[in-house]
Amino acid sequence: IKLISDAGFQGEITSISTAAQQIEVFSRILKTSVSKILHSNDDEVNKLMTETTQMICHAEHTLVYSQVLLHVLMKHNSSMKNASPLIFKRLSQEIVRTARDQNHDVTHVLMGLSGFNSSYPNETHVLSSMLSKNALNPADINALFKAYSGTKVPPPVELIRVPQFLELLIDALFKPGSKLNPEHKSKYVYLLAYASSVNGINQTELKPTINAIEKVHEICYSKGTNEINTELQGLFQCIRTPCVSMGVIRWVHSVVTEPSYFKLSTEHTPVHLALLDEIVCCHTLLHQKVFELITMLFESKQDELEILVQLEVKKMLIDRMVNLLARGHVLPVVKYIRACWGKGDTDVSLIRYFVTEVLDIISPPYSSEFVELFLPMVENDEITGGNAAGAAASSTTADSTDVVSEFIVHCRATHKY
Amino acid sequence: MANVRDSDISLWLHNKLGSSESWTSGSISSQLTPDVLRNIKECFIDLQTQVKLKLLLSFFHIPRRNLDEWKHELEEILEVAIADTEQWVAMLAEMMKSYPSSGCLNFELSDADNEDNRRIFEDLVHEVTGELKNVKDLNLLPLECHYLNKNALQSVVGTQKQPVKHFTIKRKSKSANLRAELLQKAADAVKTNTKK
Structure with a gap:
């Protein structure tokens, strides 16, 4: 408690401890938190879930109470046709995980x-x-x-x-x-x-x-990269089994986060990342997991590499993100790149590369959510303007200018902003 | 004499469990014996709320064999706790009352002894269930779903919703071309190997 207090979260301590003192107050807060999760969207849900599980893990008796509640809610609503009651199970699992992260058994x-x-x-x-x-x-x-x-x-x-x-x-x-x-x-x-x-x-x-x-x-x-290359057909076949994909993600995670991985890699796209592409093609449920690994690599410092090589690696990682997008993980990927652009810490040539690659593979009709997120990047002069850098980034300048204006014209005509 | 022992036990419990730390590691469970438990039952009502809660929670850390042997003593403490005036204590005891005999928690809280607790819990279940009806498209599946084969998954979650379509794909992405290339290379390598 002192640590939290030292970190400046005084307000939180009083509210949680006070709330946890009375079962009625705690129940009210619990109800509000769970309702918020139920009505949240993909952007907010993780944050809300973390806040809620932290609150529930305030003490062991609040954890037991909340777990029993979630269990009863799950049973009570098990006849519902859709998967909504499963949200309670997930929340219950996240609570266990938070408790474990805090070293509580x-x-x-x-x-x-x-x-x-x-x-x-x-x-x-x-x-x-x-x-x-x-x-x-x-x-x-x-x-x-x-x-x-x-x-x-x-x-x-x-x-x-x-x-x-x-x-x-x-x-x-x-x-x-x-x-x-x-x-x-x-x-x-x-x-x-x-x-x-x-x-x-x-x-x-x-x-x-x-x-x-x-x-x-x-x-x-037992095998090196060369053997993996020759076994690729078989590996792709096995990846269709979800638990094998989970294992491959675990394994690839360890391999690609080795400090000198990209320095020692000779291929443009290392085969380990091609395996992740294949997982993305086979399993929608694993998109987020792969995406987290790719963004972690994208944000990792690769100081051992020259600046230009670093940019190449990042472009190669953007190729993986474009694959995720093409396979249905659309909004999280576009939102991520939007945020990179907004923060201003990502080289604009990378944002441009992403926009060009995406425009290259998509055609209408577009969803309005997608247009709302993607159009501002397409319209931005710094990203797609006809400046020298823009021309240099694309081998077919004329073509890419065309797809840019085509996209803008189409969106302006069909979507209102 | 019994009184002296009671105050000893209660002092000991306060020393062990009276800290402001909201979690117990269950360390006290290794020092429990049927005698100690019988004494605890006698002084339970006068303990501080925090101590009462942590004492009950320490039952989770009692090894299964002891749980069987001490079932009777544990249930007697839980019985006293269920009638406690502090609502948290009564609620926790209500949820744990089946634990000594079955190792399972009690979910039948609509039969709870404490009327206020019963109302609070029922309202909570009722209100959250009401909220569930308006849930739109939140896709939060249990974590084990990542591992499940298609048929097993379907039996857990039913038919999955079709994802929203944000655009049409007009051309293969670079990654799709790379895939074809890698597979070709692999096939070539296999051929060369067999020729050797």
Whole structure:
């Protein structure tokens, strides 16, 4: 509390502590916060969610109370046709994550919510012991493996579909440097595949999922860039399995954030980033995850590289963003570039490159949200004006001037501003 | 004599749990025994609110084996706590009352003993449910959905909404060309390798 106070957030302490003193006041604030999340848009939702989970994690009893509420809300609304009640589950998971980030172990509360404690005490016990320590171990993995692969009826798949457990499995299998005992490896693979593929009692996708995880694990572990290149067809095939894509993102993340990665890379587009492109093509749900990795690289300092090479790398990363945009991750990408432009810390030639590349691949009809965000950049003289830099940036000046004016004319005619 | 012990226990609890820190690490759970728990039950009503809450929360950290053995003592404390005049204590105890016997939390709060708590909780569920009806297109799926194969995903979230179309694609992006190039290279490399 002193730290928060020292940081100047006096107002927050009084409000949260005061609010948490009375259950009625806290409930009111909780209701307002959850309603705000429900009615938010993609831009605000992360910020609101962080504020809300921080408030809920103020104390352990406020956490338990909020978790029980979210659980009841989920059950209460489970008959709704759309996916909205799942928002409560997500919020509940974000609370657990925030608590964990603050070094609080809430595993037992989480297990108390899941309800498997009474029906599957042994499996819940081994799982919660791993979650508590935030580390996997062969003995507990073996116990779960036996439960899910034995001849007896296995526990429900939901028991192991716990985000933290899945993250730990991905780390064990795909994080470079993780020390996985080869003897037990297949059990980790089996559990990850089981959690990702089994649908009720239907296990038809289990075997192919195991094969895909094993194949990619093998490539990520033991092979250099050259071998990856020759195995590309197979890798692309395996990437279609979502959990494999999650593993590849984890692996690529480690590889590309090595300090000298871009310095040592000889290709214009390193193959690891081509893998991310493929993931973007296959999985809409993973767009945001890939986008976060790309923007992190885009903002990373690459001081070892010459200025011109740095610009080339950034353009190559913009190519990845354009791919995300082309595959449906439109507004977040355009908003991001808009923000880069607004902050003024990004070389304008990069903004110009983005605008030109996008104009190159799109045609009407345009949504008004898109036009509202994109048109100001297209109309800006500094970005697309016919100055010398503009001409130099594009190999086909005449063409690009055409698409620029074409876009402007079209938007002016069809959208009102 | 019993009184002396009560005050000892209550002093000990205040020393252990009376700090302004809002989270407990559960360290006290290792020092609990059936005797201590019986004593706690006797002095529970006079403890400070913070201490009462943290004591109840420490039950989460009791190993499963002990939970079974001490079920009776724990439930007796929870029973006292459910009748507590401090609403937070009563509510927390209500939510935890099934924990010693089943390891699960109690979600049936519409049967709560404390009338005010029952009303507060029911209102909260009712009001948030009302808000849910007007939710437009917020797409916040549970985190495990990232891992799920198509069929498994569908059984969790139902049919996904079609994404909004912001433009038409008239030409392949550079990344699509790169893909074709890389695959061609890979095929060539495989051919050369087999010739060798």
